[in-house]
Amino acid sequence: MDIAVTMIGVGGPDQLAVVADEPRTPGPTEVRIRHEAIGVNFIDIYHRRGLYPLASLPAVLGVEGAGVIEAVGSDVTALRVGQRVAYAGAPVGAYASTRLLPAVRAINLPDDVPFFDAASSMIRGVTAHMLLTKTFPVGAGTVILVHAAAGGLGTILTRWAKALGASVIGTTSTPEKAALAKRNGVDHVVVGRDADLAQEVGVLTEGRGVDVAYDGIGGTTLLKTLACVRPFGTVASIGQAGGPISPISVEELGPRRSLSLARPSVMAYSADLTLYKSGAEAALKAVRSGLCATIGRRYPLAEAARAQSELEAGATTGSSLLIP
Secondary structure, eight states: OOEEEEEOSSSSGGGEEEEEOOOOOOOTTEEEEEEEEEEEOHHHHHHHHTSSOOSSSSEEOOSEEEEEEEEEOTTOOSOOTTOEEEEESSSOOOSBSEEEEEGGGOEEOOTTSOHHHHHHHHHHHHHHHIIIIIISOOOTTOEEEESSTTBHHHHHHHHHHHHTTOEEEEEESSHHHHHHHHHTTOSEEEESTTSOHHHHHHHHTTTSOEEEEEEOOOTTHHHHHHTTEEEEEEEEEOOOTTSSOOOOOGGGTSSSSOOEEEOOOHHHHHHSHHHHHHHHHHHHHHHHTTOSOOEEEEEEGGGHHHHHHHHHTTOOOBEEEEEO
């Protein structure tokens, strides 16, 4: 039986309900995808919490997946039934056995890219493309700081940045996650939420600071991150897994520090079809080169609430997948 996991209200994982879901007929410019794998991301949790409100409820969450097209709309000519595809970004709706998707969002998935790798790396790969090319151009000799370096995005950022010639300092909450981050290519790891981050980064960079820092933790961590970046460097605030971000005054950025603070959104980035397609193609190229996320856990689709709970609690490493 086909199912969908529906968000029925704002709040905790108990607001996710498993319901029967019949395949629907695509509109003229849509395709219907039967999922092989679905990515679980913090943005799904932000939607559930109401941090990023959805237009209406109930709603099916999820912003990335991979599968096979099983029906196409009357105006769709560039895609065919049986074609392997992946996608990322809006509209939400991935937590389902099948879903309707605007045809322009479907990206051809080469035969040599497994569904699981694609579903675990699409939104993170597009995010990495945005961060490494648009937010701050990372290249040979760039020194970067990646929070939650053992997570799904942290893994892709590390591997991709290393391929570009960068040096990577990562943070993790535990020694076990630090060992995983090192295996994924992080050069130096700062372990523990209570570590003196600025001091340790200062030692590692001989007092210079990193060129760019990626902070998806939020909470009080962002202020600590600012102190790790060199003058005229960039801090990218890309989430708040650790809680709401404390207010930041302009004086925290400069003139003494002379920092640039970016708040880039992968949803806004992927809403631009030109940027989306270039980012998605770059993400799939990275996957084919071995720069994809590590798959940490796989859950049956019906256990989406547990998958979100464990991600929210920091109990996972790499990327988590839902399997219909």
